[in-house]
Each structure stands twice: as structure tokens, then as C-alpha cells.
Amino acid sequence: MSVHFAEILPVQSGPRGSRRVAVIGNYPPRRCGIATFTADMVQSLQTAAPDLAIDVWAMARPHDQAVLSSARTIDEHDRQSHVNAGLAIEASAPDLVWVQHEFGIFGGPAGEWLIDLLAPIAAPLVVTLHTVLAEPDEAQNRVLAWLAAHASRLVVMSRNAERILLARGDVDPEQVVVIEHGAPDRPFGNAAAMKARLGLPAGPMLLTFGLISPGKGIETAIRALARVVPQHPEVYYLIAGATHPNLLARDGEAYREGLMRLAEELGVASHIVWHNDYLSTPDLIDRIEAADIYLTPYTGPAQATSGTLSYAVALGKAVVSTPYSHAAELLGGGTGLLTPFGDEAAMGQAIAELLAEPERLSGLQQRAYARGRTMAWPNFARQTLAVIAALAPAASPVHHPPARLEQDDLERLCDDTGMAQHSVLGVPDRNHGYCIDDNARALILANLSPGMFAARAMTFAAFIQHGWNPAERRFRNFMGFDRVWREAAGSDDSCGRTLWAIGVTASRGPSADLRAWAQGLWRESADMALEFSSPRALAFAVLGADSLLDSYPDDRLANAIVERGADRLAAALRTYAEPGWFWFEPYLAYDNARLPQAMLVATRRLQAYTLAEDALAALDWLCRCQTAPAGHHRPIGTESFGRSDRTRLPFDQQPVDAWATVEAAALAFQHTGLPKWRRIAEQAYAWFFGVNDRGLALASATGGACQDGLTPRGVNGNRGAESVLALHLAAHALSELQATGRDWPKPMAVPPGAAVLPV
Numbered sequence: 001m002s003v004h005f006a007e008i009l010p011v012q013s014g015p016r017g018s019r020r021v022a023v024i025g026n027y028p029p030r031r032c033g034i035a036t037f038t039a040d041m042v043q044s045l046q047t048a049a050p051d052l053a054i055d056v057w058a059m060a061r062p063h064d065q066a067v068l069s070s071a072r073t074i075d076e077h078d079r080q081s082h083v084n085a086g087l088a089i090e091a092s093a094p095d096l097v098w099v100q101h102e103f104g105i106f107g108g109p110a111g112e113w114l115i116d117l118l119a120p121i122a123a124p125l126v127v128t129l130h131t132v133l134a135e136p137d138e139a140q141n142r143v144l145a146w147l148a149a150h151a152s153r154l155v156v157m158s159r160n161a162e163r164i165l166l167a168r169g170d171v172d173p174e175q176v177v178v179i180e181h182g183a184p185d186r187p188f189g190n191a192a193a194m195k196a197r198l199g200l201p202a203g204p205m206l207l208t209f210g211l212i213s214p215g216k217g218i219e220t221a222i223r224a225l226a227r228v229v230p231q232h233p234e235v236y237y238l239i240a241g242a243t244h245p246n247l248l249a250r251d252g253e254a255y256r257e258g259l260m261r262l263a264e265e266l267g268v269a270s271h272i273v274w275h276n277d278y279l280s281t282p283d284l285i286d287r288i289e290a291a292d293i294y295l296t297p298y299t300g301p302a303q304a305t306s307g308t309l310s311y312a313v314a315l316g317k318a319v320v321s322t323p324y325s326h327a328a329e330l331l332g333g334g335t336g337l338l339t340p341f342g343d344e345a346a347m348g349q350a351i352a353e354l355l356a357e358p359e360r361l362s363g364l365q366q367r368a369y370a371r372g373r374t375m376a377w378p379n380f381a382r383q384t385l386a387v388i389a390a391l392a393p394a395a396s397p398v399h400h401p402p403a404r405l406e407q408d409d410l411e412r413l414c415d416d417t418g419m420a421q422h423s424v425l426g427v428p429d430r431n432h433g434y435c436i437d438d439n440a441r442a443l444i445l446a447n448l449s450p451g452m453f454a455a456r457a458m459t460f461a462a463f464i465q466h467g468w469n470p471a472e473r474r475f476r477n478f479m480g481f482d483r484v485w486r487e488a489a490g491s492d493d494s495c496g497r498t499l500w501a502i503g504v505t506a507s508r509g510p511s512a513d514l515r516a517w518a519q520g521l522w523r524e525s526a527d528m529a530l531e532f533s534s535p536r537a538l539a540f541a542v543l544g545a546d547s548l549l550d551s552y553p554d555d556r557l558a559n560a561i562v563e564r565g566a567d568r569l570a571a572a573l574r575t576y577a578e579p580g581w582f583w584f585e586p587y588l589a590y591d592n593a594r595l596p597q598a599m600l601v602a603t604r605r606l607q608a609y610t611l612a613e614d615a616l617a618a619l620d621w622l623c624r625c626q627t628a629p630a631g632h633h634r635p636i637g638t639e640s641f642g643r644s645d646r647t648r649l650p651f652d653q654q655p656v657d658a659w660a661t662v663e664a665a666a667l668a669f670q671h672t673g674l675p676k677w678r679r680i681a682e683q684a685y686a687w688f689f690g691v692n693d694r695g696l697a698l699a700s701a702t703g704g705a706c707q708d709g710l711t712p713r714g715v716n717g718n719r720g721a722e723s724v725l726a727l728h729l730a731a732h733a734l735s736e737l738q739a740t741g742r743d744w745p746k747p748m749a750v751p752p753g754a755a756v757l758p759v
Contacts, residue, residue, distance in 0.1 A: 019392050020053040021045075022089050024117070025100025027058035027071050031242070031278045032211075033307050034130055038100050040182055040281065040377060041384070048381035052388075055092065057085055059105050074117070076107045082117040090121045090650075093629035095392035099127045101147070103140055110139035115146050119639070122628060122650035122693040124152040124391040125712060128179075130305060132161040145170055150651075150712040152391050157181045157305045160325045175713070177387060180330075181307050182380035183314030184285050188369045194290035200273070203234035204355050207291035207317075209284060209308045211244040212256055217297035217322060219262060220344050224297075226266040227348030232355045237268075237295075240275040240287055284308070288315050292361065293351060296321040299341060301328075314372030318364040320350045335371045336364065393695070401689040402701035405731050407451045409705040409724050410442075414456055417483060418442070418463035422720045426705070429720075433480040437494050438721035439463040440501035445725055447508045448732050454510055461505065461514060464498055465521065473528055496537030496544075499526055503544025503558070507551040515551075522548060522557070529561045535572055535584050536591055538565045539598035546601040559605070566602035566611055569595060573614055581646065582621040588648065589641045591656060592622055593664035600667055612671065619664055623680050626661060633658065633680075633687040638709075650693060653710040655726035658687045662730040666737040678737065685734050688727055699727045 023042060026035035035058075042054055056071035072088075075081035089097065097118070107113040118125060127147050136144060148154065148171045155177050156162050162178055165171050195202055206225070210216055218239060225237050242248075243256055256276065263269040279287065288294065294312035296319065305326050312319055319336035321327040331338055337354075339346035354361045373379070413420045413428050418439045420428040439460045446457035467475045469488055475498045477490025489495075502525070505518035522544075529541035542565035545558035552558065572584040584595045599615035602608065625648055628634040635657035639649040661684035669677035683691065688699035688706060696715050699706040706727035708716040 018051040018053055019095040019388065020055065020092070021388060021392075022055045022057060022092070022094040022097045022123070023100070024057045024074075024097065025059065026105055027056055030058070030060070034100050034102055034105065036281055037130075037181070037307055041100075041380070044182060044377040044381040045384060048378060049385055052385075055089075055094065057089065076105070079107060079113050079116060082107060082113040083120075086117040086120045090123075091629055094121075094123045096124050096126060096388055097121055099125070100130065101127050102130045103143070110137070110143050112139060112143050114143065118150065119649050120647065122634065124694070125150055126153045126155060126387060126391070127151045128155040128157075129161065129165070130157075132156055132164045134164050134167075144168070148175070151175065152713050153177050153387055155179050155387070158326055158329045160329050161305070172713075179380060179383045179387075180375045181305055181310040182377045183310045183372055183375040185376035185378060186285070186289060186315060188316045188366070191290055191292055194286055198286060198290055200238070200290055201234075201236055203236060204232060204293070205291045206235065206237040206293050206295055206351065207240065207287060207312075208237070208295045208297070209240045209279070209287065212239070212241050212259075213244040213247050214255065215299055217299040217342070218259055220297040220299075220322075220342055220347060221295050222259060222263050222266065222268065222272070223344035224348035224351060225271060226268050227345065228352045228355070229268055229271055231352050235351075235355065236271045236273060238273045238275060238287065238291070240279060240284070242276060242278045285311065285315070288312050288317060291317055293318045293320055293354060295319075295347075295351075296324075296327060297347060298322050298324045298327075301325055301341075310372075310375050313368045314375050316365045316369030316372065318354055318361055319368060320347060320354070330371075334364075335368050401686050405701050405704040405728060407449075407453050407728070408703040409719060410445075410453050410728065413721050413724065414442075414459070416459065417479075418459060419721045419725075423718050425717050426719055430481040433478065433482075433486075434463065435479070435494070436464060436467045436475055436477045436490060436498055438725065440498045441725040441729065442721070443501040444504050445729055445732070447504050447510060449728070457505075457510055457514060461517060464501065465517075467498070468521065468525060470524075473525070475525070492532045492534045492537035493540070495528060496532060496534070496540035499529055500540040500544035500547075502526070503546070503548035506548045508547065519548075519552070526557050526561065530564055535569060535595055536589070538568055539594045541565065542598040542602060543594070546605060549605060562602050562605045565598055566606055566608060569599045569602075570611055570614065573599075573618060582618055584618065587640075587642050587644060587646060588625070588636045590636075590638070590654065591660050592636060593619065593657070593660035596622065597660070597664035597667055600664070600671060603671070616668055616672065619668055623661065623665065626684075628693060632691045632693070633661065633683045634693060635661070635687070651710065651712045652716070653687075653692070655688065655698065655706055655709065655723040655730075658684045659726035659730040659733075663733045666733050669737060670740075681734055681737060685730050688730065698723070704728060
């Protein structure tokens with residue numbers, strides 16, 4: 001068995017040319033730290049990598065000012081706006097999506113509408129977690145659990161945040177990347193010149209910046225100032241920042257006015273400069289540069305990250321701070337000074353001693369500046385680009401599926417009972433025993449394969465024979481490793497799949513003995529198919545009946561199954577088809593391509609012209625659903641299965657669905673001779689070898705191995721029977737297609753007046 005790709009151009013996964021990244025978060029002119037951070041991140045990346053295309057998607061509220069023209073907006077109060085943005089981002093085919101996450105940014109409880117936004121997007125996901133909670137509430141935990149399951153990387157800004165995140169238990173250490181908050185890169189030692197430029201007094205300047213609220217601890221700093229002024233009467237304290245908008249809406253300026261009264265009572269009002277406005281980033285940096293000592297007197301340890309603290313360190317400021325988590329980590333090792341929460345005496349003493357010892361103050365400033373070089377925006381950009389490069393290589397690799405597959409991995413899963421169902425990586429998992437689904441697939445492959453696997457056909461046939469339960473008139477499905485059946489009857493789908501294997505064996509079994517056995521078991525069991533309500537179960541049975549009819553064209557039961565299957569599938573299509581949804585069910589599930597495939601094989605048996613056109617139209621619709629914006633094959637993700645809202649989600653992608661598409665498209669090519677069907681079959685097969693949403697190969701010609709699926713975070717490394725068999729059966733179908741071409745001399749013509757359902 002060989003597969004040839006010399007006649008077609010190599011298929012590339014992902015778009016050619018420069019990489020495209022979609023960035024989602026707050027963005028100017030919104031006035032908040034994350035908006036500033038997002039803008040600075042984008043600017044640093046554009047400076048470091050001019051060829052990188054960045055699409056900004058900014059969260060907005062109806063009353064917000066217009067977002068910068070370079071960004072598109074998502075209404076944080078409108079769930080459908082989140083959904084629409086996700087669909088638009090997916091349609092733009094980005095190489096990577098980077099989210100700036102804070103629970104209050106996105107709509108819904110704890111910002112859970114972010115899930116609606118991200119779910120349709122197939123590109124690798126990176127999430128910067130600006131807040132990492134040690135004890136999230138139920139809604140917050142639900143959002144974080146989803147992000148942990150779907151993000152390729154979770155970025156945090158401190159080692160403490162990393163420890164908290166990993167303590168959850170559902171985060172892989174390899175997912176987590178620490179990239180410290182970026183900071184400006186300016187020359188050291190310009191405080192005096194900047195004070196003069198800004199018209200500020202020349203004396204020692206203390207600074208706190210941020211949206212004013214009780215959690216900032218400014219009361220502590222004002223009381224500390226009262227202890228410093230008697231020793232250093234020239235000192236002054238610049239408190240810069242507007243009142244927090246939520247606090248302002250609730251209480252007006254009552255909190256700020258209370259701080260002013262406190263300063264009056266302590267006799268330091270003349271030593272405080274109030275700047276009651278939101279500062280632009282350049283204005284903020286200027287004021288930090290003018291400061292001698294930067295104060296962050298937060299009231300508790302929960303503050304995960306402070307952007308202005310990073311700025312102050314990077315600009316070479318002596319920092320006196322309470323030991324909230326970011327400060328405790330960043331200022332350790334002599335970079336700054338820490339004082340207890342709410343302890344104005346300790347804070348005042350630390351400030352006074354620094355002002356009394358200029359050399360010590362200068363040394364602390366120099367150590368801070370040296371530490372800050374690691375956080376400067378150019379260094380931040382390098383680390384960020386390294387994450388992008390690891391997940392979205394600039395040049396998508398060209399994948400050439402191999403011509404031949406070895407069969408070692410098939411043998412690995414087999415014993416004298418049958419084929420084991422699951423595998424932990426490459427080790428058969430005896431805890432899950434066997435199932436008739438996989439042994440039916442294995443029997444089909446053994447019938448078709450010329451290799452060593454063909455010798456196991458009798459073992460798989462014996463498994464199926466033992467699975468037949470005449471009392472229930474159904475096949476059992478699951479068997480433990482102890483060879484004890486776990487049920488009296490399997491599902492209709494598993495029974496239909498078993499009939500498919502029996503029908504193939506009756507026609508194409510490697511020995512007369514095996515073919516006779518299959519024909520006898522067919523006569524005994526196949527009438528159950530006439531009772532199936534599941535369209536997939538019936539489709540599987542039709543495929544088996546059609547194969548049996550190749551050798552026994554007068555088999556009445558097989559003909560009846562084909563006729564019933566054709567009627568039921570046509571009726572289902574007419575029931576659910578509507579503009580934009582040309583399908584047999586109100587949702588998509590697994591093995592979707594088997595439905596039009598079964599309908600199409602029935603065409604040959606029944607010479608039903610309209611049926612053929614409808615089947616091809618349904619398969620065409622499905623294949624368009626399974627084509628990514630970049631043009632490669634994308635099986636319907638398991639998260640889409642059975643969704644009543646018909647949303648198509650990209651993950652997890654399973655080998656069994658790619659195999660189904662290969663076979664259905666190969667049949668369509670045989671029926672029509674249209675090159676597009678051969679191309680679709682080849683692209684679905686190429687999915688196994690890396691022409692997919694992650695550019696990662698699931699399959700290997702060496703050993704004939706295939707991993708269990710493509711997930712948001714990469715490849716599922718297990719190699720169970722369903723996946724390995726799907727690879728080999730897909731390879732066989734494509735090999736037959738390329739060896740025989742069309743098996744009908746010309747496409748079937750649709751007679752004048754034949755009705756065809758609209759697409």
C-alpha cells in the first residue's frame with residue numbers, strides 16, 4: 001500500500017508570509033493600567049518586529065470614547081458582541097491570539113463571556129494573567145479552569161503568581177511563562193533636570209501614582225510624611241492620579257477630601273502636591289523620573305502586579321513599599337526597602353534615613369536601575385516574541401505525507417483476545433480492556449491490508465463472534481481485560497459499525513472460510529439495522545451492506561438495508577436542511593462524513609440521481625465547514641458535538657473524523673471525477689502529518705503510529721486503537737483512490753426535472 005503526492009503541490013499549514021497576532025484587552029483611550037500595558041506591549045512588539053502584523057481588539061462600553069482607529073471593539077456588556085468578535089478573529093486566520101486577562105474586563109460573571117469569544121478560535125492561545133487569585137470564587141475558578149485547559153501558554157509577571165497558579169493542580173508547568181511587567185528604558189540620573197522641566201520644587205520628592213482608592217494605603221504614606229518633615233523640611237510628596245471611577249461614581253471626591261483633611265490635621269498639607277488627573281504614559285514616566293523615592297504603601301498582600309512599581313524600578317528610583325507580593329519579589333535582594341503594612345513609623349523611618357544618607361539613597365537607586373534593565377520594553381519584547389515564535393513559527397513547515405506506513409504500532413495494541421482499546425502514550429492500557437468498535441475497524445483493515453496485520457483477521461472475527469448476544473439481538477461492545485463483557489448490548493452505533501465490518505469481510509475477507517463466516521453472521525444479525533434510529537448506525541450498516549452486495553448482489557437483507565438507509569438519510573436531510581445548514585441533523589457530531597458517504601454508496605445500488613446530488617451537496621457543505629480560513633483540513637471539534645446552537649468549535653480534533661473525510665471524498669471523486677474531491681481527500685490525509693491548526697504531526701510512517709488527537713494545547717500523546725486504525729484505513733482509502741481513479745466511466749447525469757435540495 002502506498003500513497004503518492006508527487007502530482008500535487010505541497011500543502012502548507014497556516015498562512016504564508018509574516019505572522020499575524022490578535023491582541024485582546026483594554027486599550028486607550030480607556031484609562032486603566034491594562035489599557036496602558038496593552039498599548040505599550042503592542043508598541044514594543046512593533047518596534048522590535050516591524051513585520052509582525054498585530055490586530056488589536058479592544059474591550060469597550062457604549063459611553064466610552066472612540067477607540068484608536070487601529071483597534072476594533074468588543075462591547076463588554078453585549079454577549080453577542082463577544083461571540084461575533086471571536087468568529088471575526090477566527091475568519092482573519094491569525095497565527096496566535098494573545099489575551100490580556102483580568103476578571104473585570106470581559107462581560108458575564110467573572111468575565112466568563114471571554115469563553116464565548118475564544119471558543120471558535122483555532123489559533124494558539126496565550127493569556128497574560130494580570131491577577132492570579134489564591135482563592136478564586138466559583139465563577140472565577142470556572143473561567144480560569146477553561147483558560148488552563150485551552151491556552152498554550154499562561155503568562156504571569158512574577159514567580160509568586162506562578163506558584164499560586166501551579167498550586168491549582170490543573171495547570172501544566174510547561175504552560176506557564178514568567179515575563180515581568182515591561183517598563184520604560186531611559187537614561188539614569190535625570191531627576192533634577194526633570195523637576196526643573198516640570199516646574200516642580202527642587203527638594204527631595206516622594207511620589208505615589210495610581211487611581212486613588214482606599215486600597216492604595218495613602219493614609220499610611222501621609223502619616224509617614226508627618227514623621228519625615230521635621231527632619232527634612234524641604235521634602236514634598238506628589239500624589240498623582242484621578243480618583244478611581246467606581247469610587248467617584250459612588251462617593252464623589254469624599255475619599256480624596258478625607259486624605260486632604262488628614263494632611264491638614266498632621267500639618268503636612270503644604271508638603272503635598274495633588275495631581276488630580278489621569279496622566280498619559282509619557283507624563284507619568286516624566287514624573288517618576290523626577291522623583292527621588294517612590295512609595296507604594298498598599299494595605300494588603302493581594303496586589304499581584306503593579307505596573308508603576310516596575311516603572312519606578314526601571315527608572316532607577318529608590319522604592320519604599322509595603323510587602324505585597326509583587327513588591328516583595330521585585331524589591332528583594334537590596335533593590336528596594338520593605339516596611340510592614342500600615343506601619344507609618346517604619347515607613348517614615350525608612351524615608352528619613354534614605355534622605356539623611358545621600359550615598360545610600362544613590363546606591364539604592366543604582367541597584368534599582370540595574371535590576372530594571374531586565375524589564376525594559378525591548379527586553380520584554382524579546383521574551384514575548386520568543387513565545388510567539390515557539391507557538392507560531394514565521395515560516396509554516398511544508399509537510400509531505402509518507403508513501404508507506406509500517407505496521408508495528410498496530411501490532412503493539414494486539415494480543416490473542418483482540419485489539420486493546422486505549423493506550424497511555426505507547427503502552428496499551430489494560431484498565432480499559434477492549435471494545436467491539438475497535439475490533440470491527442481492525443477487522444476491516446485486516447481484510448484490506450496485505451501486511452502482517454492481515455494474519456490477525458481471525459482474532460478480530462472471533463472477538464466479534466463472541467460479542468454477538470442472540471438473546472438481545474445486539475452486539476456487546478465493552479470487554480474488560482479479564483475477557484468479561486461489561487454490558488449485554490452495545491449502542492446502535494457500535495452495532496452498526498460491527499455490521500459494516502461483517503459486510504466488508506463477507507466480500508473481501510482474506511479466506512473463503514472467513515468470508516463464509518461473515519455471510520452467516522450477517523444473515524443472523526443484520527436485520528437489527530432495520531430498527532436503527534441513529535443515522536450514523538444506519539450509515540455504518542449501509543456501508544457494510546453495500547460492500548457485501550459487491551459479492552452477493554441478490555442478498556435481500558443487504559438490499560433492504562441500503563434502501564432503508566437511503567430513504568431515512570434523504571428524509572433526515574429534507575427535515576433539517578435550510579439555508580446555511582445543509583445537513584442530516586440539527587447539529588454536528590463525530591464521523592460526520594459517513595452520512596453523505598452512505599447516501600452516496602446507496603446511489604450506485606439504487607441509481608437514485610437526486611440522492612447522489614443531495615449526498616454530494618451535503619458532503620460539499622461539510623467539507624467547507626471542515627476547511628480552516630488558511631485552507632487546511634480541520635475536523636469538527638469534539639466541543640461542537642451535539643451543540644444546539646450549531647456553533648463549530650475547533651477542538652479537540654480526532655483522527656477518526658479525518659479518516660471519514662478521506663473515504664467520503666475519495667468516493668465522491670470516483671463518482672464525479674472532479675479534482676476537488678481528490679484534493680479534499682489528500683488534504684484530510686495530510687492533516688495526520690502536520691497540515692493542521694497547530695502544524696504538528698500526529699502520525700509517523702515509522703511504526704505507523706498515530707496519536708489520539710489535536711487539542712488546543714497541541715497533540716494528545718496517547719496512541720489508542722481508534723487513532724492508529726484511522727490512520728491506516730485513511731492511507732488505504734487514498735492509496736486505492738490514487739491506484740484506480742474513478743470506478744465509473746463517467747459522472748452520473750441528473751435527468752431533466754430531477755429535484756435537488758438547495759444548498
